[in-house]
Amino acid sequence: MVYLLIKAFHLVFVASWFAGLFYLPRIFVNLAMVPADSHAERERLLLMARKLYRFMHVLMWVALGLGLWLWLGYGSSRFAGSYWLHLKLVLVAGVIGYQHVCRRLLQDFERLANRRSHRWYRVFNEVTVLLFMAIVVLAVTKPF
Numbered sequence: 001m002v003y004l005l006i007k008a009f010h011l012v013f014v015a016s017w018f019a020g021l022f023y024l025p026r027i028f029v030n031l032a033m034v035p036a037d038s039h040a041e042r043e044r045l046l047l048m049a050r051k052l053y054r055f056m057h058v059l060m061w062v063a064l065g066l067g068l069w070l071w072l073g074y075g076s077s078r079f080a081g082s083y084w085l086h087l088k089l090v091l092v093a094g095v096i097g098y099q100h101v102c103r104r105l106l107q108d109f110e111r112l113a114n115r116r117s118h119r120w121y122r123v124f125n126e127v128t129v130l131l132f133m134a135i136v137v138l139a140v141t142k143p144f
Contacts, residue, residue, distance in 0.1 A: 003074050010066035017063050018132050020056035021095070024049060024102050025125035031109050032118040049106050060099060067092075088138045095131050 027049045034042045071085075108114045116124075 003070070006066055006070055006073075010063060010070060013059055013063035013066060017056055017059040018095075018128060020052055020059060021099065021102070021128040022125070024052050024056065024106075025121050025128070027052065028102075028105060028109070028121040029118045029125070032114060032116060032121055046106075046109060049109070053103060053106060056099065060096070064092075064096075082142065083144045084138045084142045088135055091131055091135050091138070095128070095135075098127060098131065 027045055031042065031045045031049070034045065105114070105116075
């Protein structure tokens with residue numbers, strides 16, 4: 001029963017973390033489209049992005065902590081030869097890297113140093129969808 005509760009909370013926090021990762025680049029799209037003379041809109045979007053990033057950071061740590069608890073407490077020996085888990089962990093590291101890239105991009109917007117178009121951010125936003133799909137498929141199917 002404890003295992004199932006930890007697993008359920010892990011899934012909730014992962015899904016919540018990814019919801020933030022899906023939305024933050026959408027804020028970047030809007031920031032990239034803000035006219036130079038629209039200071040109030042820019043500041044409002046920056047405030048939203050900062051708050052969302054901080055919240056996502058907390059969600060990430062809880063999701064990672066619960067995942068580590070599951071792995072160390074219930075599966076480290078059971079999944080020893082599971083290559084799907086190794087690939088999943090590499091993808092999770094990629095998601096953490098993606099979040100750090102988001103922080104750098106947010107800092108660029110804060111410094112008025114953004115050099116990318118809203119179209120670039122639209123494509124950048126899709127990376128998380130691909131990572132999420134790959135992680136879920138690996139976790140559910142355990143193909144190798």
